[in-house]
Amino acid sequence: MIPLSDLIDDLHARDAKRVAVQLPEGLKPGTAMLAAALRSEGFEVVISGDACWGACDLALDALADADVLVHIGHTPVTNQENVIYIPFHQDIDVETLASVVPALASFGKVGVVTTIQHAHQTEEIVRWLNDHGVCATTGAGSSRTPLAGQVLGCTYASAKSADADAYLFIGTGVFHAIGVSLATAKPTFALDPYAEGGVQEVSADKLLRKRFVQIEKAKSAQNFGILLSAKSGQCRKDLAKYLESLTDKASIILIREVSEMQLRNLGFDAYVNTACPRLALDDQSRFPVPVLSPAEFEIVLGLRSWDDYAIDEIE
Numbered sequence: 001m002i003p004l005s006d007l008i009d010d011l012h013a014r015d016a017k018r019v020a021v022q023l024p025e026g027l028k029p030g031t032a033m034l035a036a037a038l039r040s041e042g043f044e045v046v047i048s049g050d051a052c053w054g055a056c057d058l059a060l061d062a063l064a065d066a067d068v069l070v071h072i073g074h075t076p077v078t079n080q081e082n083v084i085y086i087p088f089h090q091d092i093d094v095e096t097l098a099s100v101v102p103a104l105a106s107f108g109k110v111g112v113v114t115t116i117q118h119a120h121q122t123e124e125i126v127r128w129l130n131d132h133g134v135c136a137t138t139g140a141g142s143s144r145t146p147l148a149g150q151v152l153g154c155t156y157a158s159a160k161s162a163d164a165d166a167y168l169f170i171g172t173g174v175f176h177a178i179g180v181s182l183a184t185a186k187p188t189f190a191l192d193p194y195a196e197g198g199v200q201e202v203s204a205d206k207l208l209r210k211r212f213v214q215i216e217k218a219k220s221a222q223n224f225g226i227l228l229s230a231k232s233g234q235c236r237k238d239l240a241k242y243l244e245s246l247t248d249k250a251s252i253i254l255i256r257e258v259s260e261m262q263l264r265n266l267g268f269d270a271y272v273n274t275a276c277p278r279l280a281l282d283d284q285s286r287f288p289v290p291v292l293s294p295a296e297f298e299i300v301l302g303l304r305s306w307d308d309y310a311i312d313e314i315e
């Protein structure tokens with residue numbers, strides 16, 4: 001799974017003696033094996049045990065006690081010294097793409113997007129689709145998504161730069177595909193390469209209806225907590241300050257983990273999320289009161305129209 005010899009070479013090149021390791025939740029069961037392998041090479045190991053969902057949440061505090069942090073699973077979203085990133089790759093069989101051809105062949109240009117697990121195969125996927133009658137392309141990487149065609153739940157820059165007539169998202173779930181459809185306003189199809197069922201066109205309608213309900217609820221709020229993340233790649237201070245400046249009912253709250261319990265204890269009537277954009281869209285059902293995106297807050301305050309709805313992205 002992890003190219004250990006390259007990692008060890010890199011650690012020696014940095015003259016590292018004490019190494020902190022951080023794995024995201026889905027890969028955490030591999031922590032003991034990685035730590036043992038590094039110890040057997042003579043390194044002292046510090047394990048970050050806190051929850052981690054992305055490279056936006058680096059265990060930088062572990063660096064106080066280590067020479068290098070090894071972050072497994074993701075590509076960088078911010079520039080950080082003394083961090084080694086080892087993205088997680090999962091190969092897919094490109095023949096599973098056969099099911100998408102009938103749905104996509106009629107579009108002039110189809111942009112291929114995917115998550116980090118499959119982004120190393122984007123070129124191969126585009127080539128296969130072009131060989132099978134789909135005019136496929138892919139957009140360039142961006143500062144948060146360095147690989148061509150790579151998307152995150154907080155940025156769809158590579159989809160937008162493909163400037164396609166339709167998009168194919170390859171990966172699990174439909175969240176990213178819905179994000180692409182909102183960010184590009186183009187027909188978007190999703191293919192889970194490991195699931196039965198083939199390709200499906202996604203619609204953002206259900207999500208937008210739910211967001212509309214939260215916006216309406218928030219209109220009666222007497223106070224708003226502006227959530228400002230303390231995480232390395234989610235901290236949008238300028239945005240939080242701008243949102244606070246829009247009304248005297250708003251206060252900035254510096255917070256690390258946004259949980260149902262924290263929001264309940266803080267007791268605000270509604271919150272505006274400047275942390276991971278997925279929180280407001282994916283996790284609303286967990287929260288006791290509306291958690292709005294920045295654009296939704298502007299709609300609540302009458303500064304933006306519903307027709308001008310925009311998905312939140314981190315630049």
Ligand code: SF4
Pocket residue numbers: 053054055056057077152153154155233234275276277278
């Ligand atoms: S901000 Fe959210 S979507 Fe973006 S990398 Fe972090 S966890 Fe993923």
